[in-house]
Amino acid sequence: MGFTAQHDGRGRLDATQADLGCGWAWEAVHRTRPRVVMLCPECAHPVHAKVSRYGLRFFAHDPGSPTCALAGESMEHHLLKLELATAVRAAGYHAELEVRGPDGDWRADVMATSPDGTGRMAWEAQLSPITVDEITQRTARFAKDDVRVCWVATKLRPWVGEMPSVHVRPPSDDEPNWIVAGGLARFTVDRCEEHLLCRSIGHGEWHETTADLRPFTAWALTGRAVAHPLPSWLHTEQHAWTGVWTAPQYITAAATYQQAHDRAVAALEQQQRLRADEQRRRREAEYRAQRARRPTAPATPSSEPADRQPTVPQQVSRTAPRPEPVWQVNLPSQDREHLHAAALAEARLLLGVNAELRYRDGDRRWALGTPLYAGGRP
Incomplete structure (x- = not known):
């Protein structure tokens, strides 16, 4: 099962478009006699047009087809690809399904192309398990051809967040639309009196947020949402995110807050150093004052003449050991x-x-x- 087929005369046919993407009506290929010859773009096996009981149009492989990646995709996979293509077109971009790279080393589930043709972004419905290394390599293959990518998962896999990705929830009785349930975040600064730093610059944190998949797709295509690696993990109830999608203004706000935080920490450390130096000087002054007040022992007279007294080596003056700087004991509560x-x-x-x-x-x-x-x- 797939949404695309190859025809000798019309080229690539797209079942998700009203005119099949080539100015040809669906009725021209569905249940026609003689049957229109069409091939799978992935395995080149013959396919035929079908409509599911829910009205979903697609191309099915004829009997005896070889193992094909498109034929093995689940219904949820197909529905998610269809939703992504619809979202891309709603944003004013051109969407093409099941597109292969020029060298054949990648295949995009949905390729979004800007109206002027200068920008491309692949939307990948990744529902089957995959390792972090594998998805990193696949992302690099897209980048080699100047193609941005967003991986879309319906389950929270270990790689989600490592690469530009989101976690989505399919429609339900309570939510009629596909929802971005994870991977979208915003940065806020809240004022509080709990800690010393919070009182001076506020408390800055990344917070997870949600949105419908279609608006998010438009934000990502137009730069209103960008992939952003986090300086520290964003922990939620279900997942630990190392990267999120967010608006550029939140990235700026986070950088501004970090600069203010670094300045506040430096000022606090300087104050602590000055206070410690002042306490050290005060202790040293008290110690010198104590030594000045200490009485000296009187000299013992000798009965022998001065010229017959034995020569005694001069004793080296030994000062009392310097007290340990137990700063925490002396620090005001x-x-x-x-x-x-x-x-x-x-x-x-x-x-x-x-x-x-x-x-x-x-x-x-x-x-x-x-x-x-x-x-x-x-």
């Missing part, structure tokens, strides 16, 4: 809580984990600090 809050915020922003503080005793085994734990592990 409010500043200590701010520092802990900043560490938790950094763990959430950079690593995408919700950490917790343990062992605030400032013991030497923690290097006088406080370890962070995430998922029960340090």
Whole structure:
């Protein structure tokens, strides 16, 4: 089963178009006598026009066909390809199904071409299992011929998000349209008073969002949505995304926020260094003051003449050992809580984990600090 067939006189026939893409009516090939000779573009085996009980038009292989990739596709695969082609055409682009590359090393389920013919984008309905390496290689073959690609999956496979891809949901009683259920995200900055950094620059995060497949297809074709690798994973209830589709303004907002975050962290670290230097200078001054107040022992007189006293090597002055800079013990409790809050915020922003503080005793085994734990592990 496929949506395309090859005819000697008319060329490529497309069952998803009213005129078969060549100015020929469906009735010209469906149930005609004598039968129109048409071949499968994939395996060159004869095919004939058919209509399913749901009104879906397609080309079926004649009996005795060899193993063919098009013949082995499921009904869900065909319906998704049909929806993608319809979405591409609704966006004002030309859609052609089951298109082979010039070297034959790739075949696009739906090839979208811009009205001026300068831009091409393949839409791949990938429903069967495939490894990350395989899909990476297939994406590279498209890129070799300057073809962008979006992989569309109905199940959350391990590769989803590694390549430009989305997870879609088929229509149901509650949702009459195909839905982009995963892989589409936006960036927001929320104000809060929970952490020190949040109070200064807000709390920036990527959030997953959904949309109908047809509008999303138009956004991706026209650049209003672009594939974007994330600096840290976006964890949802079902999947961990390493890349998403998003609007360019959200990428700009995320970069601006990161710059503000880096400046705020640098300012906070500078404040901490200045505070630590001030505390060190204060301790050193107190130590010098204590030594100045320490009484000196009086010299013991000798009964022997000065010229007969033995020569004693001069003792090297030994100062008391410098006290350890136990900065956390001396840090005011409010500043200590701010520092802990900043560490938790950094763990959430950079690593995408919700950490917790343990062992605030400032013991030497923690290097006088406080370890962070995430998922029960340090």
